[in-house]
Amino acid sequence: MHISAIGQDSHRFEHDSSAKPLVLGGVIFEQYPGLQGNSDADVILHALTNAISGLTTVNVLGPVSDKLCLEEGVTDSSVYLRKALESLGAWRLSHVSVSIEGKRPKLSTHLGAIRASLAGILDLSQDCIGITATTGEGLTAFGKGEGLQVLAIASASRE
């Protein structure tokens, strides 16, 4: 038996002078400003967390992550993602697909590093992690470089 679910997230960039680093899929991009948010604002991990919540029907971003962030000081979004994975029960994550929309950073040479990072966080083979990136021809705020949007689909199977 197989199930799939969608997740989405978007964040606006901090000002260019911000000291907050950009974190995407657990990979730090020092040369770009970070994304606004209480946590590290890892928009890829947030979209994946929402996709996992779509599978489990247990929402983590918001109720659980706010408590972790504001009360326990946890800003590492991989912790939120792992919380979502805990609710999979007998379901086994089989594949994720991530689609990123934004003008910056240019991600084509970094997709391998992001895939490797996601493989570690999700305990999934890199063969089961698809990532694409597009500027969307600059039609949206993301394509104009004001922020990043990520759509993710997660699939799981069980006997």
Ligand SMILES: [Zn+2]
């Ligand atoms: Zn987010």
